Amino acid sequence: MKIRKCSQDDLPKIRSIMNHYINHSTTIFDLEPKTEEDLNTWYSNYKNTVYPLIVAEVEGEVVGYAYLSPYRPKAAYSKTVELSVYTSPDYQGKGLGSKLMKAILQEGMEQEFHTVLSFITTENQNSIAFHEKFGFEFVGNLKQVGYKMDKWLDVNIYQLILGEN
Numbered sequence: 401m402k403i404r405k406c407s408q409d410d411l412p413k414i415r416s417i418m419n420h421y422i423n424h425s426t427t428i429f430d431l432e433p434k435t436e437e438d439l440n441t442w443y444s445n446y447k448n449t450v451y452p453l454i455v456a457e458v459e460g461e462v463v464g465y466a467y468l469s470p471y472r473p474k475a476a477y478s479k480t481v482e483l484s485v486y487t488s489p490d491y492q493g494k495g496l497g498s499k500l501m502k503a504i505l506q507e508g509m510e511q512e513f514h515t516v517l518s519f520i521t522t523e524n525q526n527s528i529a530f531h532e533k534f535g536f537e538f539v540g541n542l543k544q545v546g547y548k549m550d551k552w553l554d555v556n557i558y559q560l561i562l563g564e565n
Contacts, residue, residue, distance in 0.1 A: 401457065401463075401499065402456070402458075404454065404455060404457065405452070405453070405454055405455075406446070406454060406455045406467075410455050410462045410465070411439045411440065411443055412436075412439075413455075413461065413462035414439065414462060415438075416488075417463075417464070418434055418439075419433040419434055420488075420489060421486060425524075426521045426546070426548050426549060427486075427520075427521065427524055427527065429546045429548060431548060446467065450511045451467065451468050451469055451470065451481065451511075452468055452504060452507035452508070452511065453466075453467040454500065454503055454504055454507065456491075458496075463487060463488040463490070463496060464485070464487035464488060464496050464497065464500050465485075465486055465500070466485040466486070466500040466501065466503065466504040467483075467484050468481040468482065468483055468484075468504060468507065468508050468511075468513065469481060469482050469484070471515075471517055479513050479515065480513070480514065480515040480516075481513045481515070481516055482516075482517050482518070482519065483516050483517065483518045485497055485500050487500070497530060498530075498533075501530070501534055502534075505534070505560070505562065509562050509563060514561065514562060514563075515559060515560070515561055515562070516536075516560045517557060517558070517559055518531050518557070518558045518559075519556070519557055519558075520555065520558060521546070521553050521554065521556075522541070522553070522554040522555070523553070528556065528558070531558045531560075532558075534560065535560055536560045537559055537560070538556060538558055539557050539558065540556070541555070541557070542554065542555045542557065
């Protein structure tokens with residue numbers, strides 16, 4: 401397996417993974433599948449910025465991705481980022497997510513980000529355990545902030561201060 405910076409050529413596979421989670425889970429709050437144009441716009445927001453976007457590749461195929469995005473637009477938040485890590489359903493439970501997590505957190509430290517936040521639906525116990533394994537701490541709960549799959553969803557906020565773990 402190889403972890404590397406994302407390229408434009410990776411977008412179709414990332415879109416496939418992303419749309420799987422949009423269509424079959426509450427992990428991504430989008431309600432409609434992403435189009436090719438959506439992904440091109442999304443990618444352009446990362447190209448030539450300090451925010452890392454990486455992929456995991458196995459035998460030439462992208463099987464996961466991770467990225468750090470701005471938490472809020474105001475300048476005082478510039479060292480706080482939001483984390484996203486996704487793997488192809490076929491590669492869940494095989495250590496791929498852990499390798500992506502380690503790599504994206506290292507990228508965050510190299511960019512001198514200070515705080516990493518993850519927003520996780522309360523029903524996603526696997527993701528909660530995954531984040532806790534990397535030292536993320538529960539810091540809050542947002543009640544009924546998303547509506548997807550015919551239900552209101554609570555979101556837990558998990559935080560990691562880089563360099564402390």
